[in-house]
Amino acid sequence: MPTSEQFRALFEPRxxxxxxxxxxxxxxxxxxxxNLLAAGYAGKVFATNLNGExxxxxxxxPSILDLPEGEVDLxxxxxxxxxxxxxxxxxxxxxxxxxFLTSAGYGEAGEEGKRAETELVAxxxxxxxxxxxxxxxxxxxxxxxxxxxIVAPNPPPGRIGVASQSGNFVSSFMNxxxxxxxxxxxxxxAGNAAMVNVADYLEFYGDDDATAVGLAYVEGxxxxxxxxxxLRRVAERKPVVLLKGGATSGGQRAAASHTGSLATDxxxxxxxxxxxxxxxAATVEExxxxxxxxxxxxxxxxxxxVVLTTAGGWGVVTADALARTSLELVELPEDLLAQIDxxxxxxxxxxxxxxLAGGETRDTIPEVxxxxxxHPDVDAxxxxxxxxxxxxxxxxxxxxxxxxxGLERIVEYHERQDRRFxxxxxxxxxxxxxxxxxxxxxxxxDPDNPGPAAVRASGRLCYPSSNRAVTALDHMWxxxxxxxxxxxx
Amino acid sequence: MPTSEQFRALFEPRxxxxxxxxxxxxxxxxxxxxNLLAAGYAGKVFATNLNGExxxxxxxxPSILDLPEGEVDLxxxxxxxxxxxxxxxxxxxxxxxxxFLTSAGYGEAGEEGKRAETELVAxxxxxxxxxxxxxxxxxxxxxxxxxxxIVAPNPPPGRIGVASQSGNFVSSFMNxxxxxxxxxxxxxxAGNAAMVNVADYLEFYGDDDATAVGLAYVEGxxxxxxxxxxLRRVAERKPVVLLKGGATSGGQRAAASHTGSLATDxxxxxxxxxxxxxxxAATVEExxxxxxxxxxxxxxxxxxxVVLTTAGGWGVVTADALARTSLELVELPEDLLAQIDxxxxxxxxxxxxxxLAGGETRDTIPEVxxxxxxHPDVDAxxxxxxxxxxxxxxxxxxxxxxxxxGLERIVEYHERQDRRFxxxxxxxxxxxxxxxxxxxxxxxxDPDNPGPAAVRASGRLCYPSSNRAVTALDHMWxxxxxxxxxxxx
Numbered sequence: 001m002p003t004s005e006q007f008r009a010l011f012e013p014r015x016x017x018x019x020x021x022x023x024x025x026x027x028x029x030x031x032x033x034x035n036l037l038a039a040g041y042a043g044k045v046f047a048t049n050l051n052g053e054x055x056x057x058x059x060x061x062p063s064i065l066d067l068p069e070g071e072v073d074l075x076x077x078x079x080x081x082x083x084x085x086x087x088x089x090x091x092x093x094x095x096x097x098x099x100f101l102t103s104a105g106y107g108e109a110g111e112e113g114k115r116a117e118t119e120l121v122a123x124x125x126x127x128x129x130x131x132x133x134x135x136x137x138x139x140x141x142x143x144x145x146x147x148x149x150i151v152a153p154n155p156p157p158g159r160i161g162v163a164s165q166s167g168n169f170v171s172s173f174m175n176x177x178x179x180x181x182x183x184x185x186x187x188x189x190a191g192n193a194a195m196v197n198v199a200d201y202l203e204f205y206g207d208d209d210a211t212a213v214g215l216a217y218v219e220g221x222x223x224x225x226x227x228x229x230x231l232r233r234v235a236e237r238k239p240v241v242l243l244k245g246g247a248t249s250g251g252q253r254a255a256a257s258h259t260g261s262l263a264t265d266x267x268x269x270x271x272x273x274x275x276x277x278x279x280x281a282a283t284v285e286e287x288x289x290x291x292x293x294x295x296x297x298x299x300x301x302x303x304x305x306v307v308l309t310t311a312g313g314w315g316v317v318t319a320d321a322l323a324r325t326s327l328e329l330v331e332l333p334e335d336l337l338a339q340i341d342x343x344x345x346x347x348x349x350x351x352x353x354x355x356l357a358g359g360e361t362r363d364t365i366p367e368v369x370x371x372x373x374x375h376p377d378v379d380a381x382x383x384x385x386x387x388x389x390x391x392x393x394x395x396x397x398x399x400x401x402x403x404x405x406g407l408e409r410i411v412e413y414h415e416r417q418d419r420r421f422x423x424x425x426x427x428x429x430x431x432x433x434x435x436x437x438x439x440x441x442x443x444x445x446d447p448d449n450p451g452p453a454a455v456r457a458s459g460r461l462c463y464p465s466s467n468r469a470v471t472a473l474d475h476m477w478x479x480x481x482x483x484x485x486x487x488x489x
Numbered sequence: 490m491p492t493s494e495q496f497r498a499l500f501e502p503r504x505x506x507x508x509x510x511x512x513x514x515x516x517x518x519x520x521x522x523x524n525l526l527a528a529g530y531a532g533k534v535f536a537t538n539l540n541g542e543x544x545x546x547x548x549x550x551p552s553i554l555d556l557p558e559g560e561v562d563l564x565x566x567x568x569x570x571x572x573x574x575x576x577x578x579x580x581x582x583x584x585x586x587x588x589f590l591t592s593a594g595y596g597e598a599g600e601e602g603k604r605a606e607t608e609l610v611a612x613x614x615x616x617x618x619x620x621x622x623x624x625x626x627x628x629x630x631x632x633x634x635x636x637x638x639i640v641a642p643n644p645p646p647g648r649i650g651v652a653s654q655s656g657n658f659v660s661s662f663m664n665x666x667x668x669x670x671x672x673x674x675x676x677x678x679a680g681n682a683a684m685v686n687v688a689d690y691l692e693f694y695g696d697d698d699a700t701a702v703g704l705a706y707v708e709g710x711x712x713x714x715x716x717x718x719x720l721r722r723v724a725e726r727k728p729v730v731l732l733k734g735g736a737t738s739g740g741q742r743a744a745a746s747h748t749g750s751l752a753t754d755x756x757x758x759x760x761x762x763x764x765x766x767x768x769x770a771a772t773v774e775e776x777x778x779x780x781x782x783x784x785x786x787x788x789x790x791x792x793x794x795v796v797l798t799t800a801g802g803w804g805v806v807t808a809d810a811l812a813r814t815s816l817e818l819v820e821l822p823e824d825l826l827a828q829i830d831x832x833x834x835x836x837x838x839x840x841x842x843x844x845l846a847g848g849e850t851r852d853t854i855p856e857v858x859x860x861x862x863x864h865p866d867v868d869a870x871x872x873x874x875x876x877x878x879x880x881x882x883x884x885x886x887x888x889x890x891x892x893x894x895g896l897e898r899i900v901e902y903h904e905r906q907d908r909r910f911x912x913x914x915x916x917x918x919x920x921x922x923x924x925x926x927x928x929x930x931x932x933x934x935d936p937d938n939p940g941p942a943a944v945r946a947s948g949r950l951c952y953p954s955s956n957r958a959v960t961a962l963d964h965m966w967x968x969x970x971x972x973x974x975x976x977x978x
Contacts, residue, residue: 025899031881034896038888056890109836152880166802168874175880175934219805245805248812257838258801283956284806284930312747313655316708316734317773323737347598349746385657391641391664392520399527401545407523410514441661441773444933444953445668464933467772 002196006130007204009097011141011186013073014043016148017096019064019087020079021047023055028102028150029078032138033058036076039147039154044071064090074098076148081105081116081134085123092127099124101134102150107192108135121195136191137167140174142184143210149189158183159295161211163201165190166258169217169243173288179447181456182292185210199230206234213238213294215287219245219255224264224272232276236486239294239479241279243287244269277482279475286471292461293472297435299480302379304330305473306372307353307466310360310385314439315353318382318466325474326481329353330377339371353384362417366424373432380435380477382469383425386462387442387451389414394449415450422454422462429460437473439463491685495619496693498586500630500675502562503532505637506585508553508576509568510536512544517591517639518567521627522547525565528636528643533560553579563587565637570594570605570623574612581616588613590623591639596681597624610684625680626656629663631673632699638678647672648784650700652690654679655747658706658732662777668936670945671781674699688719695723702727702783704776708734708744713753713761721765725975728783728968730768732776733758766971768964775960781950782961786924788969791868793819794962795861796842796955799849799874803928804842807871807955814963815970818842819866828860842873851906855913862921869924869966871958872914875951876931876940878903883938904939911943911951918949926962928952 016036022029033047033056046067049060061067064075064087075091077084081103091099106117117134124131132139138149142157151167155174160183164170167189177183186205190198198216205211214234221227234240246255247266273280279294281287305327309315322329332340332352340354343364349355354372356364373381393414396407403411422438429436443452443462455462463469505525511518522536522545535556538549550556553564553576564580566573570592580588595606606623613620621628627638631646640656644663649672653659656678666672675694679687687705694700703723710716723729735744736755762769768783770776794816798804811818821829821841829843832853838844843861845853862870882903885896892900911927918925932941932951944951952958 023894025885025895026902034888034890035884038884038890056894151877152884154884164802166800166805168800168802168877171877171880172803172930175930179934217802219802243806245802245809248809250812250818251805251809253840254805254808254838254842254844257840258805258844283954285954285956311655311657313653313657313706313708313734314661316655316740316743316747317732319743320734320737320740323739329739349743351742351746353743355743355747388640388657388660391660395524395527395641395643396514399523401523401527405512405545406514441664445664465772465774467774 001200002130004204004207006097009073010100010130010132010139011146012144013098013146015046015072016041016043016074016076016146017046017048017064017067017072019048019075019077021049021055021058021060022078023053027078030055031150032076032078032102032148035147035149035154040145041147042144046072064094067094070095072096074100074148077101077103079103084120088123088127088129092129096129098130098132100132100136100139100148101191102136102138103134106134107194117192117194124195131195132188133191134194137170137189140184140187153178155187156181156183158185159210159212160184160215160291161205161208161213162187162215163190163198164217165193165198165219166217167191169284172284173215176285176288180292180461182296182461199227202231202234202240206237211238213291214240215291216240217243217245219258220252221264224269228272228276228278231278235277239279241281241287241291241294242273243281243284277479277486279479285468289461289463289468289472290475293437293476296460297437297476298429298433299483300379300435300473300477301480303327303477304377304379305382306330306332306378307382307384308369308372309353310356310358310365310388312355312357314384314466315355318384318470319353321467321470325470327470327474327477333375333377336371336375340368343367365421369424369436370428373428373434373436378434380473381437382466382473383436383438384440384466386421386438386440386455387418387449390418390450391442391446394446418449418451419454422451423458425455426458426460435473435476437463437469439466439469441465490689491619493693493696495586498562499589499619499621499628500635501633502587502635504535504561505530505532505563505565505635506535506537506553506556506561508537508564508566510538510544510547510549511567512542519544520639521565521567521591521637524636524638524643529634530636531633535561553583556583559584561585563589563637565627566590566592568592573609577612577616577618580618585618587619587621589621589625589628589637590680591625591627592623595623596683606681606683613684620684621677622680623683626659626678629673629676642667644676645670645672647674648699648701649673649704649780650694650697650702651676651704652679652687653706654682654687654708655706656680658773661773662704665774665777669781669950671784671950688716691720691723691729695726700727702780703729704780705729706732706734708747709741710753713758717761717765717767720767724766728768730770730776730780730783731762732770732773766968766975768968774957778950778952778957778961779964782926782965785949786926786965787918787922788972789868789924789962789966790969792816792966793866793868794871795819795821795867796871796873797858797861798842799845799847799854799877801844801846803873803955804844807873807959808842810956810959814959816959816963816966822864822866825860825864829857832856854910858913858925859917862917862923862925867923869962870926871955871962872925872927873929873955875910875927875944876907876929876938879907879939880931880935883935907938907940908943911940912947914944915947915949924962924965926952926958928955928958930954
């Protein structure tokens with residue numbers, strides 16, 4: 001288990017050296033240096049190259065030993081496996097405490113590679129260096145603008161900490177982060193996880209103030225029980241969201257070729273996750289959205305949900321979705337019904353979902369949302385129908401009659417209203433301490449629509465469908481219940 | 490049951506009159522006229538208004554009777570319920586054969602409204618006018634650029650025909666169409682479905698050359714058996730995708746307030762759908778994607794799927810997803826293995842998923858895709874990893890070193906490659922007659938990435954995750970099997 005000082009060297013280095021930098025823009029040794037510099041990393045950047053070329057404005061040196069003492073904490077290694085033992089020794093000589101290895105030719109490459117990997121780990125332990133990887137895609141840490149990766153993207157800052165056995169999924173999660181604006185504190189591709197595995201990273205995130213929620217992908221585990229026991233201790237402090245590949249025999253065969261992972265009994269694993277308070281997601285999207293929800297919404301104190309909608313059909317399918325979870329589509333209390341009656345003409349649903357049925361005027365949505373969220377018998381709100389007005393406004397704005405015929409004024413009104421509804425959802429959630437989740441297909445279909453755009457600006461996730469909001473909220477409630485039980489015990 | 494001539498009047502009118510046009514941009518009578526004109530409807534546009542104002546350049550007339558005889562087929566009605574009986578008589582007098590009624594105050598509005606609705610239908614039948622709605626949001630027909638709706642969007646042209654008990658879902662499906670580029674032939678919000686219901690529209694779509702697949706939302710049915718019997722006859726000719734709200738008791742209560750729908754036993758209904766060859770989707774996204782797949786991919790002739798990936802983790806979770814369907818992650822035939830061996834270094838997976846493991850060079854992906862799709866033991870391909878190169882290229886393009894240091898050239902290379910892979914998928918699918926589905930989160934996370942953008946330009950759907958591609962392909966295979974059984978019988 002690496003020390004917290006070593007993890008600091010990996011995630012908050014004072015300086016970074018790219019070992020094996022290249023002037024060829026197709027090589028890892030170029031791309032990683034590029035991404036590091038382009039992301040505006042806060043510390044000093046060095047690079048080694050046998051020819052001592054200048055690359056991207058950095059004057060490279062032939063050897064790590066040519067670097068100043070004590071200015072570099074992290075080596076980002078793009079050199080061939082055969083040279084890495086000497087490299088680690090040189091790193092130790094210069095006070096470098098962490099190395100991220102992209103190099104292939106280790107555990108993934110047959111018996112010889114496995115031997116090389118064992119030797120590498122033994123040497124790293126002897127030298128006191130944390131080795132991340134090998135065969136990994138890189139490491140990201142937004143508090144210091146560190147993007148030391150051979151791949152895109154550079155994610156927005158935020159509070160999700162990612163660790164993954166598959167480098168692709170670090171990228172996929174972060175692409176979803178770029179899309180939604182929900183960002184990351186740290187991210188690391190564990191590669192072969194020779195010395196540091198996914199559970200190690202999650203334990204670090206558990207103690208890391210920059211991280212509010214852990215998000216992990218694993219394919220297979222030599223000891224699933226021990227893995228979950230470690231995650232259980234993290235989940236006592238912070239939510240942990242887990243996506244697991246290789247849940248079926250087809251997936252296990254694929255995982256065996258991909259990361260050489262062993263099979264686990266999926267139903268046993270699933271039950272153990274629940275007991276450990278670990279949020280297990282079924283898909284990449286679900287995993288990201290669960291983590292994004294934990295990172296941006298307060299935990300619900302109960303499971304009583306009200307659906308507030310201006311779109312009747314969406315209300316109906318959301319009621320269906322809720323019925324398949326541990327959440328309750330709560331019966332509207334009499335006093336809340338009476339309150340809402342004062343704001344709407346009699347044709348509203350008088351039922352949960354609260355379907356405004358087109359009866360709303362300028363202030364109805366924020367007012368009714370406030371009534372609903374403030375009621376003591378309501379624990380969470382799902383709000384549907386945002387952006388419909390602005391969607392029509394867009395047809396007007398782009399049509400051939402704009403801005404005449406009163407179109408400019410009505411377009412601005414519609415857009416202002418949708419922004420206001422989104423802001424009300426965030427503001428009322430903050431004030432009541434209750435989750436309010438906003439869902440519309442416009443979140444992906446037209447992210448520039450002022451409704452979803454304002455949700456994004458408020459720092460919340462705009463869910464692309466109510467089903468997905470329901471799933472995310474259900475994960476929150478399950479975790480909240482787990483935490484409450486733990487705290488009682 | 491309306492006649493095909495009446496349906497032609499609704500979907501391909503020679504001229505349209507907006508009855509009850511308004512100069513106030515917040516009123517339905519303005520919005521519908523605006524949308525009709527802004528979408529560039531091919532036929533003549535008229536409008537009535539009691540004051541005879543000019544609205545959006547259209548000189549209104551006080552009455553339908555002031556219109557020329559035989560130039561108008563469709564009335565789009567925004568007048569109050571009380572005036573509509575006389576309006577229909579006037580329509581009949583001018584040879585108008587279809588009316589879309591947005592007017593509320595009918596079946597959704599208590600006993601009195603129900604009576605008014607019954608009378609309206611009786612009158613329409615007597616006059617030989619098809620009445621769509623009332624209380625509906627409108628009708629769209631892209632072959633004639635008709636967008637007669639009180640809501641957005643105006644969808645792109647395509648081959649999906651939509652009919653929905655909820656107007657919101659017409660908009661939601663079409664918003665997804667705008668996003669993905671997969672378009673619509675026709676779309677209609679059935680409203681109260683007083684005279685024409687969802688099954689009627691689907692039967693019309695069944696005979697409609699412009700429509701390749703029907704897509705419907707229903708909430709509840711007075712006679713589910715009769716409904717599915719009618720859909721069965723459509724499904725014998727074309728795929729029909731159905732989303733049903735009110736599947737649970739919570740949803741049924743919500744549906745009762747929304748459209749006054751009756752409860753159905755969901756398990757019985759589900760089995761009946763399968764027997765009728767109707768593709769039932771669980772969510773709005775799944776319904777749209779199933780329809781979009783039917784509209785753009787050839788039907789598979791069997792269930793043997795190969796996953797081709799440059800992203801190992803995605804390969805694993807896709808194998809898991811396939812294991813939960815009727816599709817088979819087929820074992821790679823020896824001759825195909827041997828063929829792929831000629832194109833890749835030995836570290837590739839030698840297994841299905843075909844994980845290229847970074848061993849690909851310039852031409853590998855199209856070449857291997859061709860080998861896989863051409864093999865007689867393969868019925869369909871799922872292709873993963875598109876856009877990863879261009880995603881890194883984007884970091885380079887937007888970084889501070891571009892275009893120097895060789896960045897311009899490498900960026901163009903990456904982007905050209907991703908475009909090429911997307912085009913190869915469409916081209917090889919066309920040539921082999923087998924479905925090839927491309928999935929990447931970049932489809933939504935960065936739609937302008939040249940990979941997903943080229944999929945879109947090829948007229949195919951780029952699936953936002955492999956799970957969603959698997960679900961869509963599974964729907965295709967179930968329908969193909971149904972059709973094959975029917976054709977044998």
